[in-house]
Amino acid sequence: MELTILCDNHTLIDRYYLGEPALSFYIEDGEKRILFDTGYSDVFLRNAEKMDIDLSGITDIVFSHGHNDHTGGFTALKKAYDLTGICVHAHPDTFKPKRHEGLDVGTPYHSEDLFPALWAPSAVPVQISEHLLFLGEIPRTVPFEKHLTVGTYLEKGRWRKDPVRDDSALVYHQGGTLTVITGCSHSGICNIISYAEELFHTDHVTDVIGGFHLMEDEKRIRHTAGFLRDHVWGSLVPCHCISLQAKHVMMQDNEVLEAGSGMRICWHENGKRSVEY
Ligand SMILES: [Zn+2]
Numbered sequence: 001m002e003l004t005i006l007c008d009n010h011t012l013i014d015r016y017y018l019g020e021p022a023l024s025f026y027i028e029d030g031e032k033r034i035l036f037d038t039g040y041s042d043v044f045l046r047n048a049e050k051m052d053i054d055l056s057g058i059t060d061i062v063f064s065h066g067h068n069d070h071t072g073g074f075t076a077l078k079k080a081y082d083l084t085g086i087c088v089h090a091h092p093d094t095f096k097p098k099r100h101e102g103l104d105v106g107t108p109y110h111s112e113d114l115f116p117a118l119w120a121p122s123a124v125p126v127q128i129s130e131h132l133l134f135l136g137e138i139p140r141t142v143p144f145e146k147h148l149t150v151g152t153y154l155e156k157g158r159w160r161k162d163p164v165r166d167d168s169a170l171v172y173h174q175g176g177t178l179t180v181i182t183g184c185s186h187s188g189i190c191n192i193i194s195y196a197e198e199l200f201h202t203d204h205v206t207d208v209i210g211g212f213h214l215m216e217d218e219k220r221i222r223h224t225a226g227f228l229r230d231h232v233w234g235s236l237v238p239c240h241c242i243s244l245q246a247k248h249v250m251m252q253d254n255e256v257l258e259a260g261s262g263m264r265i266c267w268h269e270n271g272k273r274s275v276e277y
């Protein structure tokens with residue numbers, strides 16, 4: 001499997017790709033060409049063009065959750081390419097209206113607007129390609145990540161605290177390798193890793209790449225770093241939504257790789273992994 005960061009908050013020196021506070025990954029696994037999130041604007045399209053990645057060949061789109069910094073770019077994608085028959089996988093709550101700090105932050109269109117792409121919602125795990133599993137709804141099992149919320153969402157006519165039940169992730173499984181690929185991790189990075197471990201009957205994962213949603217909460221950062229030390233045996237590639245402080249704490253016990261638009265990681269069949277910037 002090969003994963004390219006099409007869009008991240010950060011950019012890489014001398015590459016001149018664009019960044020925005022959003023996330024989009026392009027993943028190739030066998031014959032499948034998967035777009036994991038579409039960023040906020042058309043930045044991921046412009047970067048893909050510059051990287052010589054042909055998005056006309058995508059077979060599937062996966063939305064990690066229904067915030068506009070992960071789903072917003074779909075409108076530009078639909079204008080640029082014929083998406084007839086392409087499956088869009090995400091949790092069923094991905095299109096519920098959401099607000100945060102006075103702003104509308106939900107997906108800025110409706111599920112019907114995905115057409116001619118096909119809406120394939122699922123709250124349970126779904127195999128997307130030979131080695132990639134979409135996790136569906138993440139059970140909240142880790143004590144310090146049981147009650148996470150972000151902003152509010154509209155349900156049955158009322159605005160309620162949003163547990164972001166739609167926040168999901170992918171797992172790449174091949175041989176003994178288990179890599180967790182996240183969008184924002186609103187459901188809790190440790191909850192996501194625990195669920196992957198449960199589904200694959202193991203007590204650790206290899207690598208984790210994506211948003212960690214870890215900012216200023218020092219206690220939570222310490223708890224999370226302790227969990228990652230015990231459960232991640234390879235590398236952490238935190239993107240998009242993480243503070244410098246959280247990275248600093250995690251670096252004391254884990255290998256942490258720098259991420260940015262244009263980074264490419266290849267997981268080879270022999271279990272080895274290579275990184276290009
Ligand atoms: Zn989000």
Ligand SMILES: [Zn+2]
Binds near residue numbers: 067070
């Ligand atoms: Zn985000």
